Amino acid sequence: MSQCQYCGEHRSNCICMRTISDLAEQFEVPTDTDTGKIAEGIGRRLFKTTESGVTFAYDHRNRTVHIGAYCEGFDGELDGQSLTFPFTLDEFRDVVSEVDRVGCEVWDATHGCEECPESVEYPGYHMISAGCEACKGEGVIL
Ligand SMILES: [Zn+2]
Ligand SMILES: [Zn+2]
Numbered sequence: 001m002s003q004c005q006y007c008g009e010h011r012s013n014c015i016c017m018r019t020i021s022d023l024a025e026q027f028e029v030p031t032d033t034d035t036g037k038i039a040e041g042i043g044r045r046l047f048k049t050t051e052s053g054v055t056f057a058y059d060h061r062n063r064t065v066h067i068g069a070y071c072e073g074f075d076g077e078l079d080g081q082s083l084t085f086p087f088t089l090d091e092f093r094d095v096v097s098e099v100d101r102v103g104c105e106v107w108d109a110t111h112g113c114e115e116c117p118e119s120v121e122y123p124g125y126h127m128i129s130a131g132c133e134a135c136k137g138e139g140v141i142l
Contacts, residue, residue, distance in 0.1 A: 006086045016086045020058055023065070026089055035060055046096060052103025054096060055080070067095050069102040073142025074110050076122065078102060111139035 004014035017023045020038050021031040029041035035058065043056035046067070055068035068080035079102060081095045109119050112126030115134035119125040128139035 007088060015089050017089060017092060018086045020060075020065075020085075023092065039065075050096060050100040050103075052100050052107060054099050054103060065092075067099045069099045069106065071103050071106040071110065074106055074122070074125070078106060108139070111142060113140045 002011050003009070004011055004016055006016050007014055017026070020035050020042070024031045024038045024042055027042055027045040029038060029045060031038055039056065039058035042058075046056050047053045047070075053070045053072070055070050057066045057068065058064075059066065063085045064082050065085075066080055066082045069078035071078060079099075081099055083092060083095055106122070109127045110122050110125035112119070112128040113132065113135035114126065116126040116129045116132045116139065119127045128135070128137060130137040
């Protein structure tokens, strides 16, 4: 069979991710090591290349990758998303950017200065206000 069962493309055109190694190749992470190290390598890449620094975990038994939202200085739980192999690179990128957006939103909602308004959604935090005179809408690093 020369057709991919997942995307329907001819195998030579298919860019489905079937294994952690397929994914690693897309991120120029070396694959000549164990899956734990490969997953770490992908994680480092994603942490560096996303605005919020998403996290990455791989569950070998369930063939599932988990992309977690991250927001420096924020202690609460943040949602993430999972994908089970096989999936396309586009699907993976969509999940990463969606989770990245969550991390950035939480950052904006929690990194205001003392003069910025208090966050309703995250009690105890201030949300960055673009019009804040004290921090000039820059917020502060917690
Ligand atoms: Zn395919
Ligand atoms: Zn402020």
